[in-house]
Amino acid sequence: MKDLKGKTAAITGAGSGLGRAMALAFAQEGMKLALADVDEAGLSGTRNLVKEAFTMKVDVSKESEVQAFCDRIEKPYLVCNNAGVSTLGAAWEQSAGDWQWILGVNLWGVIHGVRAFVPRLIAQNEGHVVNTASVSGLISPPGSSGYNVTKHAVVTFSETLLHDLRERGSPVGVSVLCPAYVPTGIADSERNRPAGLAAAPKNEITSAREANLKKAVASGKLSADDVAKAVVAAVKEDRFYILTHPRIKGAIQARMEDILNERAPRDPMRLG
Ligand SMILES: NC(=O)c1ccc[n+]([C@@H]2O[C@H](COP(=O)([O-])OP(=O)(O)OC[C@H]3O[C@@H](n4cnc5c(N)ncnc54)[C@H](O)[C@@H]3O)[C@@H](O)[C@H]2O)c1
Numbered sequence: 001m002k003d004l005k006g007k008t009a010a011i012t013g014a015g016s017g018l019g020r021a022m023a024l025a026f027a028q029e030g031m032k033l034a035l036a037d038v039d040e041a042g043l044s045g046t047r048n049l050v051k052e053a054f055t056m057k058v059d060v061s062k063e064s065e066v067q068a069f070c071d072r073i074e075k076p077y078l079v080c081n082n083a084g085v086s087t088l089g090a091a092w093e094q095s096a097g098d099w100q101w102i103l104g105v106n107l108w109g110v111i112h113g114v115r116a117f118v119p120r121l122i123a124q125n126e127g128h129v130v131n132t133a134s135v136s137g138l139i140s141p142p143g144s145s146g147y148n149v150t151k152h153a154v155v156t157f158s159e160t161l162l163h164d165l166r167e168r169g170s171p172v173g174v175s176v177l178c179p180a181y182v183p184t185g186i187a188d189s190e191r192n193r194p195a196g197l198a199a200a201p202k203n204e205i206t207s208a209r210e211a212n213l214k215k216a217v218a219s220g221k222l223s224a225d226d227v228a229k230a231v232v233a234a235v236k237e238d239r240f241y242i243l244t245h246p247r248i249k250g251a252i253q254a255r256m257e258d259i260l261n262e263r264a265p266r267d268p269m270r271l272g
Contacts, residue, residue: 002128002173002236005030010069010076012060012113013083015042017184018132018177021224022080023050025232034073036060037083038192059194060109061101063116070116075124078235081113082132082177084150085189087199088213089206091145097197099146105192106150107157114161121172122165128173128235131158135180135248139255139268143209151178162240173238179227180245181220187213 009026013019015037023033027050036058037043043055056072058065060083070076085105087098110131121127136144137151158176165172185191187210193199202210227244234242243249251268258265 007077008032009078010034011080012036015039019082020046021228025228061104066112067116079117080130081110087146095200101197102146130175132177139251175234177242181216187217
């Protein structure tokens with residue numbers, strides 16, 4: 001069981017939702033906090049809730065900004081690469097701007113975080129990395145190809161990171177967080193779209209899917225605080241996969257069976 005008291009947690013996307021809830025949960029464990037987000041107002045809101053934290057405006061899609069965040073932290077122990085956005089649309093409909101944006105935040109953000117922090121954790125011979133993926137990193141729901149691509153990539157990146165650390169005899173821990181719908185600001189990601197990365201025009205199917213996503217996220221049964229508690233437990237117990245919504249396992253199993261039986265994948269949203 002890892003003791004987190006007095007150690008430092010660095011969390012990206014800490015201005016809202018799961019990142020804010022993780023900040024609160026790790027503060028309750030007696031950890032010091034270093035919090036990053038593009039949204040400065042959100043960051044101040046989180047800092048007010050946790051009372052004390054180092055905060056920094058960081059765009060995780062930019063290597064130099066993630067590196068500067070890492071450089072400002074004296075002795076990071078826990079790194080939560082959590083910032084994320086969501087875009088919708090079929091693969092061919094999403095604009096190049098959509099693809100660049102979501103790959104930049106959801107995948108490059110995690111890569112930059114690992115490249116900046118992990119060498120320091122290895123040198124300290126202790127620490128833990130939590131990468132936020134999604135159930136969309138384990139199954140492929142229709143209509144969100146950009147999101148699915150980034151989250152599947154974060155899952156395999158995290159698995160490979162664990163293997164690479166162990167191959168080199170490092171005890172640094174890794175977890176990958178794969179939640180289903182949780183009420184946060186994720187369905188309102190457009191607020192964070194950078195100027196210059198244009199969205200694709202919305203058609204009827206995408207507009208309907210957007211309305212469904214907003215509803216599903218808003219009515220998620222587990223709260224961000226519940227998910228944050230699960231993350232704390234997984235870090236303490238050094239557990240890799242954090243599957244907060246066990247009902248999703250049927251869809252994961254169906255995907256694996258389709259692969260092993262070499263048949264076309266069933267739509268995970270229509271499995272009954
Ligand atoms: N809420 C869900 O249903 C759900 C389910 C599975 C996975 N996730 C993942 O959880 C993570 C957190 O999302 P959330 O649900 O808390 O949503 P959220 O919108 O409430 O929080 C995301 C945070 O990331 C920040 N952010 C966006 N772009 C950024 C950038 N370029 N650099 C730095 N920060 C940036 C936002 O300002 C925001 O504070 C994401 O990776 C998301 O994909 C969420």
